[in-house]
Amino acid sequence: MKKFLLLLFISHFTFAQKTAFELDSNTTCTYPELIAFYQTLANNYSSCKLYTEGPTDSGKNLHLLVISEDGTFTPQAAHQKGKTVILVNNGIHPGEPEGMDAAAMLARDILKKKSLPIDIVLCIIPVYNIGGMLNRGVSRVNQNGPKEYGFRGNALNYDLNRDFLKTDSKNSHSFQSIFQKWKPDLFMDTHTSNGADYQHIMTLIDTQNDKLQPALQSFGKAYTESLYKRMKESGYDMVPYVNGFKGAPEDGIVSFLETPRYSTGYAALHHVVGYMPETHMWKPYPQRVRSTYALLQHFINPSPEQIKQAKAARKAAIEEVKQQKFFPLTWKVDTTRYEKIEFLGFVSGQKKSEVTGLNRLYYDREKPFTKTIPYYNSFVADITVEKPKAYLIPQGYTKAIELLNLNGVKMKPLDKDQKLLVEVYYIDQFRTSPTPYEGHYIHSDVKLKVTTQEIAFSKGDWIIETGQEADRYLVEALEPQSSDSFFNWNFFDAVLGQKEHYSAYIFEEEAYKLLQDNPDWKKEFEELRAKDEKFRNSSRAQLDWIYKKSPYYERTHMRYPVFRLR
Structure with a gap:
């Protein structure tokens, strides 16, 4: 009986160590199967x-699976021991499930073989978009398998790979x-592409190097x-993500x-190569x-030299950013510079549609x-700003403050009511998307007027000194x-609406008086009327x-409510 129970246990354990994909290669795991698989790993x-x-x-x-050969299972211990921490995220788009299956198999194989380098702590998120994974079906018509899979949107129908800054x-x-x-x-987030057809199985987006x-x-x-x-040596001729081409790739x-x-853009804000x-x-x-299994395997097995370099490079970058004075806010591609890369494609063309x-x-x-093709991989800063000595933000902007706290921003509350001379932005021009995008009518192409004002701040408002990680x-x-500023994601839209107005028939007399009392205004007013027909013909x-x-x-109309201390 004991032998029978032992064999039954071994048989069950062996079966539990097989993923749904390994049992049927055109199948991806369900959410309960995936979490049960990881739980079995943790139990054994x-x-x-x-x-x-x-x-x-x-x-x-x-859930987060942490693998460490010497039992370093907490972030505090990992940092104290100087371990290189690698984070892998899967299933942000559960309709792109290969990362979930590959990471599960790789975690099992690493544990079986005890193959993780001793200086590395590996953290794996089995599935990030749980709501999307539970919404199982066949929503990706232009994808070749598996038979069923999850949905791109999460439980609130957000695309989570557009949600890292706005949250x-x-x-x-x-x-x-x-x-x-x-x-x-180091960070990796697994996906599946859409777009052109070509021979490559794997394409890669790496953190844009000029941003680092x-x-x-x-x-x-x-x-x-x-x-x-290493991917080429494994039989996979990888190519950069096929993006932004004109005509054919x-x-x-x-x-x-x-x-x-x-x-990966969020990771770059925190000096992590993604x-x-x-x-x-x-x-x-x-x-x-x-x-995907091959790429993950190579990604989490750097050479001993690269393990040390990863930690040292990030540490040096943190010290650099503390001293950095000017920060790029937007980027544009440099079309004068490009690399030559080998691309394995298929001949494309046009033919008559049998449908249309x-x-x-x-x-x-x-x-x-x-073919050898140009790869435009250089970007230059477009808009750049000099960081202030400190930012000040009123305490009422709770979501912005919460996210700053969450991201390790060091802040302190003002200890008393006080007036401070600060640099003030007025939103002079901006464009707003005419249709919603991920729950927002996002802004872009922002133009500012900059002035200096004495602003009254209250006890408890936040001052955020720069020169930090x-x-x-x-x-x-x-x-x-x-x-992707908080402003562009509508955090501060209330300032864009004027709260007090005037009745024209009442304001007429006061307007006349104001012109008489301010000759400079009157002169500017008459000059504008003379040269601008539209203005001249509009009493309003x-x-x-x-x-x-x-x-x-009101001086608060269009006044950006985050202030800069110079």
């Missing part, structure tokens, strides 16, 4: 622990908590090159600029899973080619011209011009 291997982390919008909590979801809040506790040195601190640039470039080299591709709304693999959606699912009767694009898989996050979140525009110069006009 002493070199890992499965933690329950913060909540998600699905009502279920995130509308509980998922994002919990992820940032994990990220800030563990402070990884100088101390990280050489390390990031070398680490990326080593991933390409062989005419040239442009490096994907991942702003802070994306996972990667976003994108397997080609029309390759068979088994090929996509195995290529019009011309349609097609790729001929019977005609593969290999979180400076880059701080600047890109609070400077309104930044591509003329009264409004006078009103906005008068003491009655």
Whole structure:
């Protein structure tokens, strides 16, 4: 009986160590199967622990598997011992599930073989978008397997890979908590691509090198090159993510600029080299899973020298940012510089559609080619700002303050009511999306008027001194011209609405008096009337011009409510 029970246990344990994908290669795991698999790993291997982390919008909590050969299972211990921490995120888009299957198999194999380098702590989020994974179906018509999979949107229908800076979801809040506790040195977020057809199974987005601190640039470039080299040796000719090409991909591709709304863009704000693999959606699912497994395997097995470099480069970058004076807020591609890369494509062309009767694009898989193509991988700063000595933000802006706290920004409350002379932004021009995007009508192309004012602050308002590790996050979140600033994501839209107005028939007399009492105004007013026909023919525009110069006009209208201490 004892032998029978032992054999039964071994048989059950062996079966439990097989993923759904390994049992049927066109299948991906369900949520219960995935978490049960990781729980079995945690129950049977002493070199890992499965933690329950913060909540998600699905009502279920995130999980985090931590693997360490010497039992370093807490961020405090990892930092104290100088371990290199690697974080892998899976299932941000559960309709792109190969990362979930590959990471599960790799975690098991590492634990079985005891193959994780002793100086590394590996953290794996089994699935990030739990709500999307539970919403199982066949929503990706242009994807070759598996049979069923999750949905892109989360439980609140947010695309979570647009939510890292704005943080509308509980998922994002919990992820940032994990990220800030563990402070990884390397990060990867697994995906599947859409777009053109080509021979490559795996494409890769790496953190745009020009965005990184100088101390990280050489390390990031070398680490990326080593991933390409090792993937080629494994039989996978990897290519940069096929993005932004004009015409066919062989005419040239442009490096994907991942702003802070994306996972790797968020990681870059905290001086972490990040990667976003994108397997080609029309390759068979088994090929996509195995290529992801190979890339993850290479990613988490740096050489002993690279392990040391990752930690040292990030540490140096943190010291650099504290001293940095000028920060880029937006970037543009440098079309004068490019690399030459080998691209394995298919001949494309146009033919008559059997559906519409019009011309349609097609790729001929019977005609593969290999070409050297331009890869535009250089960006230059477009808008740049000098960081202030400190920012001041009124205590009422609770969401912004909470996110600053969550991201390790050091702040202190004012200890008394006081007036301070500060630099003030007025929003002079901006564009707003005419349709909603991820729950927001986002702003862009912000133009500012800058002035200096004495502003009354209250006890408890927050002063945030610069010269800290979180400076880059701080600047890109609070400077309104930044591509993914809090302003652009509508955190401060209330200031864009005028609260007090005037009745024209009453204000007429006061307007006349104001012009008489202010000759300079009157002169400017008459000059404007003389040269601007539209202004001259609009009584409303003329009264409004006078009103906005008068003491009655509210100074808070269009005034950005985050202030700069120079």
